[in-house]
Amino acid sequence: MITFTYVFLHILLLYVFYKYSLKFKKKQLQYWKIASIPIIFFSLEEGLRWGRFIDWCAYYDTYYNGLETSKFEFLFKEWWGLFHNLNIPYSIVIMTCSLLFILSLFIFFKPYANLFSIFFPVLISFTALSAENFIRWYVAFSVILVSFRFFLDKKFVRFIILASLVPFLHVGIVPVGIIMILSTFWKYPISPLLVIFVSLAFLFLFQASFMLNFIFIVDLFFGNVEKFSGYMNNLDGWLTGIGQNSTMEHKSIMIYIISMLPLYCVLYTAYKLRDKLSSEFSIMYNLGAIGVIFLSISSGLELIQRYAETYYPFLALLIACVINFLPNYKHMNIYLKKMIQLICYVFIVYKFILFIQPLSHEAFMCYVWNYWLSPQATFNLY
Structure with missing residues (x-):
């Protein structure tokens, strides 16, 4: 049942993004109203996963017992420390990280809303598994994306404010932001x-x-x-x-x-x-x-x-x-066009299969309502 739930929810996630993204072509003025459903669904499905790769398991104990002595960057440590002091459950904290990631994508790629029915299912199949694992990395990347959108829209004060936060979330991702800015020249x-x-x-x-x-x-x-x-x-x-x-x-x-x-x-x-x-x-x-x-x-x-x-x-x-x-x-040439289209569709289907296929152990596919191993025991399986 755990495997079925995992596969079903991943298929449903792709479907929700496809179904709601079709509406952007007809109702541009209701952007955030339409976006709210896939944003909420992604945050819940990805955020409520249990034992979702190594970092999730390692950070579980850090969140409850070792934030003060952790090597997290200052801002990330303070952010999680606030959640910890408010007795927010770890799963809710992770859900906010997933929310931040998907929200940043909708903010940055808003000018391309007419492409979302293809873009988002493809993107989810590309990035979701990595975003599940590298938690701090994708929190910082989310801030980079939003700040880069401000930069492209010439809202430079907002850009500077957000960009200055990135090194205090994950210093290792700073080169990504620099490359993005340099690419505009x-x-x-x-x-x-x-x-x-x-x-x-x-x-x-x-x-x-x-x-x-x-x-x-x-x-x-x-x-x-x-x-x-x-x-x-x-x-x-x-x-x-x-x-x-x-x-x-x-x-x-x-x-x-x-x-x-x-x-x-x-x-x-x-x-x-x-x-x-x-x-x-x-x-x-x-x-x-x-x-x-x-x-x-x-x-x-x-x-x-x-x-x-x-x-x-x-x-x-x-x-x-x-x-x-x-x-x-x-x-x-018409035949070249058909060949390129076929290659693209085969590639997309391949990525979809990788995204929805069961993981190597049942313990890796759990959610907060059906888990059966502790984070430490799950960590030892990786």
């Missing part, structure tokens, strides 16, 4: 052929033996910083994927090239469609291109994977643009 979309060339070069270059060369550099800068001691103890795993605690699968180069082909097709097609989209689209496209490059060096490397996944929203937007606008694009 390059007004032209990057050639997809250049992106593909760089991506393929990195696939061959950034192997485990090569990444070992960076260990001494990271150790030089962060080796004596107590906050990063946990990462430093397993630095070879974070950088190469072969460390003692590394659990991510390292794919062969050929398998990784095949898995990247749909994204290469999306980049190529989105570049062709650029003239039919808003001026801001070049920024979204370039951030998606940066995401492709990060993904090409992330196989089995958890540290790089975290950065790569922050660009999934922009890749999901490109996929939505391709599916929505390609059928009416007149300057492409």
